[in-house]
Amino acid sequence: MKSLNILSGGAAHGLVASLTPAFKDLTGFDIAGDFGAVGIMADKLRRGSPADIVILTAALLAELAEEKLVVAATIADVGLVETALAVRTADPEVTARDAAGLRAALLASDAIFVPDTKASTAGIHVAKVLQQLGIAEEVAARLRIFPSGATAMSELAASDARRPLGCTQSTEIISTKGVKLSGALPTGFELATMYTAGITTAASHPQQARELIDLLIGAGQHEQRKRAGFMSEPQPGQRAPT
Known part of the structure; x- marks a missing residue:
């Protein structure tokens, strides 16, 4: 079976996986590629890793379009993803309802x-939040840092710590067995990030890439996106990235 090559932020992994059977039925193609930290995925594309489609933050897609690595006219918003506790x-x-509650939760972990x-x-964003709360140095030894949110959540699920806590994008929490979404970050510390999809200028299968984008953003997948953790609009108290 032929495959569509993808480079994607980990935030979209669960949604793409849920749509893969429908995509196979529609195109006869499987989906192959990498999911991970958006900066690393963007750099892989820049270094020439084969990809038909990328799903990254809106800011990164704009950069890649300027660099002529993504076709600007194909870029489409998939949805907003909040950073949350697990x-x-x-x-x-x-x-954590406010700064004091978030600080206490992190210090108790x-x-x-x-x-x-x-x-x-x-x-x-987590690194910024720790600095903002004034506890970056105090909790530095407790940080367990992994290449992606999905890996971090898998390690959280397997942790034998007394009171572990996770913080990553909600989609990665929802799609990982053994962990659960515990709550959004409070006002002043929240982050809702727009993820977008685009076809690469070097795509070997641009038609199939277009069909995957249509699946990702289609009205028929609204509930599927919602279950995966994507939002159409920021929730009260959240802010979209600049």
Whole structure:
């Protein structure tokens, strides 16, 4: 079976996986490629990794279009993804309603599982939040940093820490067995990131890439996107990225 090559942020992994059977039925193609930190995926495309379609943050897609690596006219919004807290399935939920609550929750945790703090959307944001709360140095030894949010959540699920906590994008929490969505970040610390899809200028299968984008953004998949953790609009108190 032929495959459509994809480079995608980890935030879209669960949604793409849920649409793969329909895509196979429609096109006869499988989906192959990498999912991970958006910065790393963008750099893979820049280095020449084969890809028909990319799903990354809106800001990165705009950069790649300027660099003539993505066809600007094909770029389409998939949806917003919030950065949120996660706990193991059997653990009580952790809710942070304000800065004091978030600070207390992070200080009470003996292991904090996060994605790459230099290349992933959520990881970069977590690092900023810790600085904003004034506890970056205090919790540095408790940080458990992994290449992607999905990996971080899998490690959280397997953790034997007394009171572990995770923070990554909601889609990666929802799609990982053994963890559950515990709550959004409070006002002033929230982040809702728009993810977009686009066809690469070097695509070997542009028609099939277009058909996958149509599946990703189609009205018929609204509930599927919602279940995967994508939002159409920011929720009250959230802010879209600049």
